[in-house]
Amino acid sequence: MPAAFSVEPRLSATAEEEAYRHLQRALRLGRYKPGDRLIPEEIAAEIGMSRMPVREAFRRLASDGLVVLRPNRGCVVAGLTVDELYEIFEIRSVLEGLAVRLAMPRIDEEALEEFENLLDRMERAGQSGSSDWVIRHQEFHGRICALSRRPKLIHQVSALHVVIEPYMRIWFDDADKPLSAREEHAAVIAALRSGDARHAEEVMQDHILGTAPMLAEFVSASR
Amino acid sequence: MPAAFSVEPRLSATAEEEAYRHLQRALRLGRYKPGDRLIPEEIAAEIGMSRMPVREAFRRLASDGLVVLRPNRGCVVAGLTVDELYEIFEIRSVLEGLAVRLAMPRIDEEALEEFENLLDRMERAGQSGSSDWVIRHQEFHGRICALSRRPKLIHQVSALHVVIEPYMRIWFDDADKPLSAREEHAAVIAALRSGDARHAEEVMQDHILGTAPMLAEFVSASR
């Protein structure tokens, strides 16, 4: 018998990378709740490595704002206050607004068609629960941002989407599913079609700031 | 977490924290050049600790964009292309614009006086070389941001100032010192005095986007 059951080969990713992905995924899905303690040894055992790469992953997650690392008191899952949630939407509004403005020169018929397809997919995914919808929603916003061709901007926006993801899920699952979502996003596409970069920026800002209160209100009620 | 003009109190000094501060400071001052390799052992010896906390500090610095960490190839000092420098100024423009808009309700005569004092100090610091001027400049922008009372926004803006700091120093030292700086910043104060939040936001955006080409052009010439 060949070495079929020898030691699992670490293919491309480092252990730290694996720990980071593992934890980020769990946190995005809401598997841990705010305030939960993350014990390096446990996590390490869970994914079959030592605590060292896990601790390094903690640092990155802390930079992303997904966990809080307090000296000598370990790692706890970060939660967002309503104010913080609001703040993130404020930041998103200007960043994604900027992205739309910068993307405008590259918006052509093809791109617009893609966005409408994504909108349809988002709609359909909405039937089957929060998980798919949230992903499609991120995809919609992400594709628009991508056309700005600004790597750092894209990255920052993406990071913000990750942080609010658990709350989007709760919102989508427990509240009535965002009814206005389709029209809101259709309005963004319409603004993109107009060709007016400043106008599209404004519409995107309004869209994002408009959804913030609904989500914030709901989240504050559900605790 | 970068802390150019952060308000966070220093809790306790872990070794990782010390390594992070040490390296961030060195990178901000331009003690290392883009592409330089940072060898954990060396740095660890330099500040009297082992490799581990240094490596953890690397992760944070990488999240901040100050270094690049490639698997099995260690840690190298990040450099910004002209495009990236531009991008950061674009992001700064909307973030600091937002900060000004949100700060407006808290702008009173006292605040305006403080800003004018800071402007004077910046001017005076300009005589004595880049080091003081850059710090004062960050302080000026930082104090305005602080009035927005948005911790995450403040933090992100601060992080961006850290990343561009070495380039600001080069610019200030080697180019003619930014002559228009005083008027530019005075214009921002004037806009704040007007009480019109949207107008002030726009002035701040223009100020930031206006300085970008000068710096970018100079940096691209000096390599």
Add this chain to the structure above:
DNA sequence: AAAAGTATTTTTGTATCCACGTATCATAAA
């Protein structure tokens, strides 16, 4: 019951070892 002191647990940092990927450089082949 409150305070003080002691023990225990947890976190953090150190030291050491090893496997593996990368880079360097000399040598061989084209």
Add this chain to the structure above:
DNA sequence: TTTATGATACGTGGATACAAAAATACTTTT
């Protein structure tokens, strides 16, 4: 001279064991 090839040195990533420091829990005493 250029291009492959291969040996070798080096650094990184990771594991493990251990020590120290801080926080927490637990007594004991007043």
